[in-house]
Amino acid sequence: MLAFILRRVLQSVIVMLTVALVAFALFRFVGDPIASMVGQEATLAERMELREALGLNDPFIVQFFTFLSRAVVGDFGISYRLQQPVMELILSRLPATLELALVSGIAAFVFGVGFGVYTALRRGGWASSSIMTVSLIGVSLPTFLIGVLLIWVFAVELQWLPSFGRGDVVDLGGWWRTGFLTESGRMSMILPAITLGLYQMTLIMRLVRAEMLEVLRADYIKFARARGLSNRAVNFGHALKNTLVPVITITGLQLGSIIAFSIITETVFQWPGVGALFINSVRFVDVPVMAAYLMLIALVFVVINLIVDLLYYLVDPRLRLDRSAAGH
Amino acid sequence: MSGPSENPSDKTPLLSVRDLVVEFPTRRGTLRALDKVSFDIAQGEVLGMVGESGAGKSLTGAAIIGLLEPPGRIAGGEIRLRGERIDNLPREKMRRIRGRRIGMVFQDPLTSLNPLYTVAQQLIETIRTHMDVSEGEARKRAVALLDRVGIPAAARRIDDYPHHFSGGMRQRVVIALALCAEPELVLADEPTTALDVSVQAQIIDVLKEICAERGASVMLITHDMGVIAETADRVAVLYAGRVAEIGPVRDVIQAAEHPYTAGLMGSIPTLTQNAARLTQIPGSMPRLNAIPQGCAFNPRCPKVFDRCRTDRPELIDRDNGRHVSCWLYDAATQQVAHD
Numbered sequence: 124m125l126a127f128i129l130r131r132v133l134q135s136v137i138v139m140l141t142v143a144l145v146a147f148a149l150f151r152f153v154g155d156p157i158a159s160m161v162g163q164e165a166t167l168a169e170r171m172e173l174r175e176a177l178g179l180n181d182p183f184i185v186q187f188f189t190f191l192s193r194a195v196v197g198d199f200g201i202s203y204r205l206q207q208p209v210m211e212l213i214l215s216r217l218p219a220t221l222e223l224a225l226v227s228g229i230a231a232f233v234f235g236v237g238f239g240v241y242t243a244l245r246r247g248g249w250a251s252s253s254i255m256t257v258s259l260i261g262v263s264l265p266t267f268l269i270g271v272l273l274i275w276v277f278a279v280e281l282q283w284l285p286s287f288g289r290g291d292v293v294d295l296g297g298w299w300r301t302g303f304l305t306e307s308g309r310m311s312m313i314l315p316a317i318t319l320g321l322y323q324m325t326l327i328m329r330l331v332r333a334e335m336l337e338v339l340r341a342d343y344i345k346f347a348r349a350r351g352l353s354n355r356a357v358n359f360g361h362a363l364k365n366t367l368v369p370v371i372t373i374t375g376l377q378l379g380s381i382i383a384f385s386i387i388t389e390t391v392f393q394w395p396g397v398g399a400l401f402i403n404s405v406r407f408v409d410v411p412v413m414a415a416y417l418m419l420i421a422l423v424f425v426v427i428n429l430i431v432d433l434l435y436y437l438v439d440p441r442l443r444l445d446r447s448a449a450g451h
Numbered sequence: 452m453s454g455p456s457e458n459p460s461d462k463t464p465l466l467s468v469r470d471l472v473v474e475f476p477t478r479r480g481t482l483r484a485l486d487k488v489s490f491d492i493a494q495g496e497v498l499g500m501v502g503e504s505g506a507g508k509s510l511t512g513a514a515i516i517g518l519l520e521p522p523g524r525i526a527g528g529e530i531r532l533r534g535e536r537i538d539n540l541p542r543e544k545m546r547r548i549r550g551r552r553i554g555m556v557f558q559d560p561l562t563s564l565n566p567l568y569t570v571a572q573q574l575i576e577t578i579r580t581h582m583d584v585s586e587g588e589a590r591k592r593a594v595a596l597l598d599r600v601g602i603p604a605a606a607r608r609i610d611d612y613p614h615h616f617s618g619g620m621r622q623r624v625v626i627a628l629a630l631c632a633e634p635e636l637v638l639a640d641e642p643t644t645a646l647d648v649s650v651q652a653q654i655i656d657v658l659k660e661i662c663a664e665r666g667a668s669v670m671l672i673t674h675d676m677g678v679i680a681e682t683a684d685r686v687a688v689l690y691a692g693r694v695a696e697i698g699p700v701r702d703v704i705q706a707a708e709h710p711y712t713a714g715l716m717g718s719i720p721t722l723t724q725n726a727a728r729l730t731q732i733p734g735s736m737p738r739l740n741a742i743p744q745g746c747a748f749n750p751r752c753p754k755v756f757d758r759c760r761t762d763r764p765e766l767i768d769r770d771n772g773r774h775v776s777c778w779l780y781d782a783a784t785q786q787v788a789h790d
Contacts, residue, residue, distance in 0.1 A: 258778075341563035349516055349557070350577045350628060351550030360576070361565050439610040441566060 131432060135425040142421035143194065146414045147187050154204045158406045177203075190414070199415035204407040209330070209415045214398055218299045219289055220389070220396030225254045226312055226381045227320030231381075232374055235324040236367075239331025243339065244358060261325030270318040270391035277314060287393035315392040318370075319385055323377045328374055334366040341365070368439055375431035379424040463534040464491035465668045466515070466636055471538075472527035473507075473514050473692075473738075482739040484510050485692045489766060492636065497659065497669040499683030499700065501589065501676060501715070503736050506689040508672045512638040514538070515670075517545040532636070535780050551581040554634035555660070558641040560621035564613035570597070570624050571609040574631055581632035596627045600657050619650035626658055630667075637662055640672045655682055676719050680704055685772075688712045691736055691747040694766060698773035708775040710752045746778065753778060 174180055178189060193200065199209035203444070228253050238258070242251040261269075290307030292300040304307030339362055340343065346354035348359045386398035393399070397416060404412035436442050458780045474487035485507045491729040499698035500508045513519050515530055530538040537548060549555075556726045565573060574593035575586060584592070590609075597605035600623040602616075609758070613621055622642065629637060639658060644653035659682055662669050670681055679686050680700060687697045688709065696709040707713040737743060749759040751756055758778050764772045767781060778784050 204764065342557055342559060343565040345518065346555070346557055346563045346625070346628070347565065348518055349549055349555040350580070351546050351548070352577065352580055352634070353546065356580070361568075364567050365565065439567065440569075441614050 127436075128429075130432075131429050135429060138425055139421055140191075143191060143414075144187065146417040147190055150182075150185070151410075156410055158408075160203050194415075194418060199418075200411040202404070202409055202411045202412050204404065204409045204412075209411045210361065212400060212412065213363055213419060214298065215300075216395060216397045216400050217300070218301060218386055220382060220398060222302060222386070223315055223319060223394060223396060224378065224385060227316040227318075228323070228374075228378045228381050230316060231320035231323035231327055231377070235299070235327025235374075236331050236370070238324075239328040240335060240358075240363060240366075243335035245435065246336070250422075255332075258325040258328055261321045262329070264285060266318060266322065267391050269315070269321055270388060273314045273318060274391070284314050289395055315388050315394055318391065319381055319388040323364070323381060326377065327374055331366060331370055333389060334369055335362060338362045338365045368435070371434050371438065372431055374422075375427050375434070379420075379427045382423050383420045412413045463531075465494045465533060466492040466670070467531040467534075468511070468515070468593075469526070469531075470528035471511070471514060471525065471530065472523045473510055473519065473523055474526040475523050478523075479740070481526075483526075483692060484512065484523065484739055488689070488694050488744075489528075490687050490693070490694060491696055492668045492670060494635075495663070495666045495668055495672060496685065497683045499679035500670055500672045500689065501674060501679055501686060501688040502689035503674065505736060505739075507692040508674075509640050510687055510692075511689070512555065512670065512672055514639050514646075516549055516555050516638060518549075547581075550629075550634065551576060551632045552634050552636065554629035554632070554637045556622075556625055556629045556639040556642045560618055560625050561645065562755065563625050564621060564628075566613055569610050569612055570616075574609070574628060577628055578750075593627070593631065596631055597624070599661060599675065600624070600627045600630075600759070601653070602627075618646055619654065622646060622650075622654050623657060626661070628658070630661060630665075633665060633667075635667055636668045637667055638672070639669060641674070643675070643678065644673070676704070676715070688715065691742055692725060692739070693747055694774075695774060696773070696775045696777075697766070698769075698771075698775075701777050702771075708769070708773065709748075709777045710754050710778060710779075711722070711748045714751075714753075746776075756784075758784070 157173055161170060161173065173197055178186060181189070190200075197210050199213075201207065202209050204214055205212060212407060238254050242254050245251045263273075274286045277284045285307065288311060289302045289310075290311035291305040292302050293323075294300050294303040339358075346360055347361050352361070380440055384395075384398075385396060386402055388394065389396045389398035389400055395420070400412065401416045403409075404416070458506050468491070469489050471485055471488040472483065475482045475484055488507070488511060490498065500511065510519070510523070513523075514525055515537075517540070519525065522567040525538050528538075529536055532548070532552060537545065540548070561562065564570075568576075571590065571593060574596070575589040578584065578589040578592055579586070582589070594606050594609055597609055602608055602620060602623055608615070613624070618622060622645075626642075638660070642658060643654050646654060653676055658669070661667075671679065673679060683700050685698060686700050686703050688695045688703070688711065690711050696703060696707065696712045698708075703712060703717060707716050713730070714730065714732035718732070720729055732751055736748060737750075742762075743760070746752070746755075746764055747759050749755045752759065756778070762778070764776045764778045764781070766776045768774055
């Protein structure tokens with residue numbers, strides 16, 4: 124078990140290094156940050172001076188290792204645009220993104236599994252057919268369109284929910300501002316969470332349905348029925364648990380992409396999270412912020428992957444055997 | 452009606468199947484997979500059920516335990532367990548019979564057990580579904596049963612997962628699961644087909660012994676005549692969804708009456724007869740959508756005559772515990788033969 128974790132952590136480190144290299148190299152080509160930092164009237168000498176001060180004249184390798192050695196301790200430098208430490212910027216906006224991702228991730232999983240199981244068990248019923256049809260919309264409509272449609276219906280026409288922002292937030296211990304504790308915070312969460320989670324929900328639902336139909340045909344389900352176990356025990360005790368093994372992987376990866384692709388949703392809803400921060404940084408060629416964001420997303424994916432692997436381990440006893448056998 | 456007669460002792464048989472019809476509605480009309488199948492199983496008896504693939508052996512088992520896969524359905528006839536009809540019970544009532552009064556052992560032990568639960572979890576769940584016992588009591592029973600089916604160190608191994616067991620051991624677990632609520636009737640659907648030859652006999656022995664101890668009856672579905680010969684009391688031969696012949700195993704094997712059974716026996720190699728070639732039955736079993744008129748076997752039958760092509764023979768009671776569905780044994784035919 125420990126060897127397994129260590130091996131996975133080592134792999135993760137290599138992945139992170141690669142991402143760092145790619146991110147760092149890529150952002151050297153997005154434009155000259157100096158141009159957007161100084162005014163029109165700045166002289167060439169002033170520009171050169173700033174260049175030198177920021178270390179932009181050092182060789183690529185040197186710059187990269189400076190970047191790496193600082194990144195390891197969480198120092199991504201100072202934002203060119205906002206003149207604040209990047210880490211501070213990101214940490215101040217991370218709660219907004221994480222809360223949104225958490226809510227839409229949980230909603231996507233709960234409703235996805237629920238609808239998936241329902242449509243698998245009630246195959247051919249009118250309710251199942253309608254759910255399947257509606258789910259096609261979730262899969263095929265682009266996120267920003269869903270967001271705009273939701274704003275139009277629920278914020279503009281019905282005026283039930285706010286169309287942008289986080290509402291009022293409560294400061295928890297100085298480093299986490301939550302929107303869960305106020306009425307307006309919770310109301311503001313609904314539309315962006317639906318927008319962000321709808322695609323994931325339909326994906327999980329279709330996956331669960333397909334897996335469940337497969338599992339329900341398995342011999343051990345037939346045998347469970349032949350032993351007179353109740354429908355509930357067969358469907359939810361035996362079939363669902365087996366269904367969830369592959370679903371866990373996909374859901375875990377989806378959680379990563381929810382965080383990563385919250386950029387669009389955050390832009391549509393003016394949500395003050397890291398996604399919006401990233402978009403603004405791109406506009407101003409704020410390389411330190413972009414690099415830090417990329418590293419953060421990579422870290423999220425790597426950590427989630429690790430957790431998913433460990434969950435697999437817990438759910439499926441066959442893996443436990445294989446691993447321990449391989450370890451000896 | 453001309454179904455099998457009642458048992459010598461006039462107790463009602465444990466299981467009685469009469470004129471069972473199973474149909475599959477398809478777009479191109481209805482397929483009749485079982486056509487008026489009738490047989491009895493007495494208390495404590497082992498009935499062998501043989502036939503080619505697709506003859507309807509497994510389907511008969513599925514119909515009895517109420518687990519026909521839709522769109523398959525029972526379209527006629529009746530199934531009685533101790534005289535009480537079970538083919539038209541509400542789902543919940545039938546569920547309580549499954550496992551409790553009728554147990555079933557499936558063919559492939561590798562896929563019959565849920566890989567995510569320990570053997571203990573699966574056994575205890577099944578026992579507690581049917582019996583009002585505590586978790587601890589259920590566990591005690593489970594260990595005893597595993598021990599009885601021949602799993603070494605049962606008390607320790609009960610907490611293992613199915614993948615920790617070999618194929619033969621898993622089939623023992625499957626048998627324990629099928630028997631854990633002490634059913635009166637066990638349907639064993641090719642219980643040894645997926646196993647190594649070396650463990651097949653052990654599994655059959657375990658199954659037979661435990662059922663004998665408990666007085667449970669067995670319906671043993673197989674295409675292995677060797678297993679039938681050693682295990683069953685009586686044998687029913689199925690052909691194209693119809694019963695061709697039923698009788699005591701020894702009689703049927705040594706002196707088959709139905710030409711199909713005779714052909715089947717002729718195709719089995721023996722050590723005593725020094726035949727140069729095994730006989731084979733020409734042709735193959737008809738598809739369900741092309742069952743010939745009259746006797747289903749008539750196109751392949753070496754003794755076919757006119758009546759076989761027009762009229763379907765019913766099961767004829769031969770008065771010696773045997774039943775055969777063949778016009779050769781009809782009173783009218785025999786009259787002609789004597790003339």
